[in-house]
Amino acid sequence: MTDSTLKEILFFEDNIIKINKMAEKILLFIIAVPVLFIILTYAGLFNIPYIFSFVMLAASILVCTIEEILLHCQKTHVIAAYYGLISINLLLGIFGAEAHIGVCITYGIIPFISCLYYDKKITHRISIISYIIMIFSLWFKSKTIYLLDATTDSPAKWFWSNFAGFSMEYFIVFLVARGITNRTTRTMSHLINSIKERNAVNQNLEETQLKIIEFVSKCLGSHDLFTGQHVVHTRKYVELICNALVKKGLYTEQLTPENIELYSSAAFLHDTGKIHIPEGVLNKLGRFTEDEFDLMKNHPEEGRKLLEYLPKIDDGSFNTIATQMAYTHHEKWNGTGYPNNLSGDDIPLCGRIMACADVLDALISKRLYKEPMTIEEAMNVFEESKGSHFEPCIADAVIENKELIKTIDANFKSVEAQNNMAELSWWIRYHENLNKKAE
16 A cells, blocks of 8 residues: 555545544534523423423433444444434434424535535435435424414325425535535545645655665765675664664654655765775775774764755755764764764764664674674674663664574675675785885
């Protein structure tokens, strides 16, 4: 199921709930009607039998209570729609059957309310049911009202004369309600199709942007033997960590599906600043000297500067996350990282997650200066670094997914092994030639 289809379903479900609540309010109002009859009859202004008013009060309360129960059950919203409208009509019909109560235009309200559901079936069915209830109400009313109507001398005459007039009026109501429903249905269909087309264009645009970002990151990665593969790896690990945190109920407000996609895509650009680091340092055989390490420590700041020139993508959320990741992925939870010695929650969540993904891949991947660690050894590092280098819950998200990480790592290594050997051999020869020249 696509996102647009899901949103369409949710829209109509939400609309049904809202109209059902409106129907419930009408039922609550109807409860006040028999109370008003009792008061007005007691005051001598009306002549409605008390027993009728009390029975209608009890019936209205019962009907409203059942509607409330249906509204609170997630699987009965459509049932509640039919129940609510039919119940309103039945109560109006019973009121209308009383000789001293005039109900005319009110019969046409229910079909119009049914139009708000944007469903032709509901409108047609409710209109037919409402018409039947109206006719029965007129028939019962005819048994007593003819005695009060000087223009007719029998129930049958009163019924048929009113049947014709009410039916003609109701037919007009039905035609108008049907027309409104058809019009709104076509309008909603056109609107939904337009939204789907726009979403398809936006999705294609987002996919193109992601491919461009991936291409740029790999171009930058070609400057460094391992960075190109590293950003692909970390994208996967960032996604894994985010999903693991959500599964544990952590950071669920920040880690929405949309933001997880932004986080994992932004991981492509976290080492952008390395483009400013000389190749002789990036691809050095062996450990860095202190000066070389100080030079390497500049790449978060350089990445931040470069990403300021990245064109704004959508609402700019991606740009913000990518910049934060590039700038803070070497900060540590205890404040001993670089470039700003940030600690705890002062480090953006995306930076804290990126830090774990970055170190994880660095530990279990081959580098010019080291062989890869085993997954078990890497997990020990994360266990020891909880609360110091890494936020404890994020480190746990890595440790608890050891088996999945082992599978992902094995897949990466099987695909990249041949290319890694060729690249590594080239850089070894390059450094050997440099050493010979130096001699």
